[in-house]
Amino acid sequence: MTVKLAFLTAQPVAHRGYHDMNHQIWENTLSAFSRAIEAGFAIECDVQLAADSVPVVFHDDDMARLTGIKGDVREKTSAELGLLSVGQTKDRIPTLKQLLKLCAGKVPLVIELKGREGEGVDDGFAEAVLEDLEGYEGPVALMSFDHHLLKDLKKAGSPWPLGLTAEGDKPEEFFRHDEAMQIGIDFISYHYGHLPNSFIDAQRKLSIPVITWTVRDENARAITYKYADQMTFEGFDPRASDPRESQSANA
Known part of the structure; x- marks a missing residue:
């Protein structure tokens, strides 16, 4: 592992920020990101492209689960989305720029681009994310399930490490993952339930x-530390009982 990638595995990564499973602190909100920064966790977040081509931090394609309002997030401008309450809390849907301003390099960011199927649908998405990141001082990694977005990021000359988000335990799935690796992938984010497997072992x-x-x-964490290098977590405090620390103490 190169020095530039060491930040990816240095500490646990808070999935969509350090939320409380959407009870009071909701996923992908500035409150969840502030909590992660305070705890010293890296932050994973999801980015969609708003109707005005501004990257916003939001996971679902449809807004209903998180805002109570039906509709495609991509059909709203970033300003319109910024008025919508997430989970009926004080938090609104943030832009990527707002997250960058909040984080300011304090903890690593792992940003997942959420693409769509269809020719040309994601045109300009990769470039918009890179434009927002221009001049940002702090550890950042970009990743996606969508191979076309990884290609776009590579073609646009991304200075940030690129990751393949993936899952699967079948040979045909490994073949597709191997195709993505040819893009020039720096790291992988994989579903723990499909470990171990020959693709990940080879990488x-x-x-x-x-x-x-x-x-x-704990079962998922044990699988992670046996077959991978670090976890993206939610729903608990990983500082409470890190199995690697007890193993070191007993060594």
């Missing part, structure tokens, strides 16, 4: 860092 032998998603219990 780790090549010193490609692997983080897992989404760890919610």
Whole structure:
């Protein structure tokens, strides 16, 4: 693993920020990100492209689960989205720029681009994210399930590490993952439930860092630390009982 990628595995990564499973502090909000910064966790977040081509931090394609209002998030401008309450809290849907201003390099950011199917639908998405990140001082990594977005980021000359978000335990899925690696992928975010497997084993032998998603219990954490390098977690405080610390104490 190169020095520039060491931040990916240095500490647990808070999935959509350090929220409380959407009770009072909701996912992908500035409150969840502030809590992660205070705790010293890296932040994972999701980015969509608003109707005015501004990257906003939001996971779902439809707004209903998080705002109570039906409709495609991409059909609203960033200003319109910024007026919508997330989970009926004081938090509104933030832009990527707002997250960058809040984080200011205090903890690493792992930003997942949420693409769409259809020719030309994601045109300009990768470039808009890179434009927002221009001049940002702090550790950042970009990742996506969508190979076309990874290609766009690479073509646009991304100075940030690129990651493949993936899952699967079948040979045909590994073949597609191998195709993505040819883009020039720096790290992988993989579903812990599909570990171990031959694809991930091969990539780790090549010193490609692997983080897992989404760890919610001790079993998932144990799988992570056996077959990967770090976890993306939610729903608990990973500082409470890190199995690696007890192993070190007993060594």
